[in-house]
Amino acid sequence: MSNLELKPLVIIGGGGHASVLVDILLSQQRTIIAIISPEKNGERSIFEEFKRLSNDIDIHSYDCKEVNLVNGIGMLPKNLLRRRVNQYYLSLGYQFETVVADNAYVSPFARIDKGAQILSGAIIQTGAVVGAHTIANTGSIVEHDCVVGDYNHIGPRATLCGQVLTEENVFVGAGATVIQSVCLAQNCVIGAGATIVRNINRDVVAFSSNSHIEKS
Numbered sequence: 001m002s003n004l005e006l007k008p009l010v011i012i013g014g015g016g017h018a019s020v021l022v023d024i025l026l027s028q029q030r031t032i033i034a035i036i037s038p039e040k041n042g043e044r045s046i047f048e049e050f051k052r053l054s055n056d057i058d059i060h061s062y063d064c065k066e067v068n069l070v071n072g073i074g075m076l077p078k079n080l081l082r083r084r085v086n087q088y089y090l091s092l093g094y095q096f097e098t099v100v101a102d103n104a105y106v107s108p109f110a111r112i113d114k115g116a117q118i119l120s121g122a123i124i125q126t127g128a129v130v131g132a133h134t135i136a137n138t139g140s141i142v143e144h145d146c147v148v149g150d151y152n153h154i155g156p157r158a159t160l161c162g163q164v165l166t167e168e169n170v171f172v173g174a175g176a177t178v179i180q181s182v183c184l185a186q187n188c189v190i191g192a193g194a195t196i197v198r199n200i201n202r203d204v205v206a207f208s209s210n211s212h213i214e215k216s
């Protein structure tokens with residue numbers, strides 16, 4: 001099946017993350033039929049050609065069996081908006097497309113769950129699992145045998161060394177390094193550039209390069 005025969009896509013969100021996804025999807029000759037965004041598309045030229053729907057409810061103009069969705073809302077630490085938006089559309093029967101950039105490397109022995117987004121230059125090594133609706137951002141590395149939970153964000157150029165385990169809603173900031181076999185519990189935030197050498201408990205924000213841990 002050529003990419004043109006895959007379901008057309010509706011993008012949710014009109015900001016920077018959405019623009020990166022649209023760039024990837026256009027390079028893969030995917031058909032994008034609309035963008036759902038309360039703000040005008042005009043600011044970013046990449047959105048100019050697309051029909052804009054301004055309300056979530058406008059999705060009803062498309063049959064959930066005929067289109068797939070792509071969540072273009074970027075993830076912020078401790079912000080559950082992205083997850084809530086997904087749950088809303090899933091409850092209406094819509095499905096989220098899994099996006100993998102052509103210039104990402106995904107081992108054939110890795111598993112990418114539904115709705116995950118693997119952006120340009122990301123590397124997902126053998127034996128790794130990337131959970132549903134998780135973002136592996138530009139140039140991130142998920143090493144062998146990592147198990148990354150649902151709704152995580154692995155920031156640009158962040159590295160999870162081998163066998164790291166993350167629970168749901170974990171945010172790993174840009175350029176952070178998590179050494180092998182560490183566990184990151186639900187809702188924790190790893191600050192940009194941090195080096196994490198021990199397990200992080202749920203809801204904790206950890207951000208210094210010498211692994212000083214601050215409670216949320």
Ligand SMILES: CC(=O)SCCNC(=O)CCNC(=O)[C@H](O)C(C)(C)COP(=O)(O)OP(=O)(O)OC[C@H]1O[C@@H](n2cnc3c(N)ncnc32)[C@H](O)[C@@H]1OP(=O)(O)O
Binds near residue numbers: 155156189206209
């Ligand atoms: C494509 C994309 O752009 S994807 C997005 C990528 N973005 C990221 O990775 C950002 C990740 N976010 C961070 O690192 C944030 O700074 C957080 C979440 C760790 C902390 O955010 P906040 O709670 O708002 O902390 P705040 O900005 O108030 O800083 C508190 C203190 O911690 C320090 N601090 C904050 N973040 C860091 C960090 N990553 N490393 C070291 N120190 C930090 C601040 O300098 C400040 O110190 P001070 O009190 O001595 O002035």
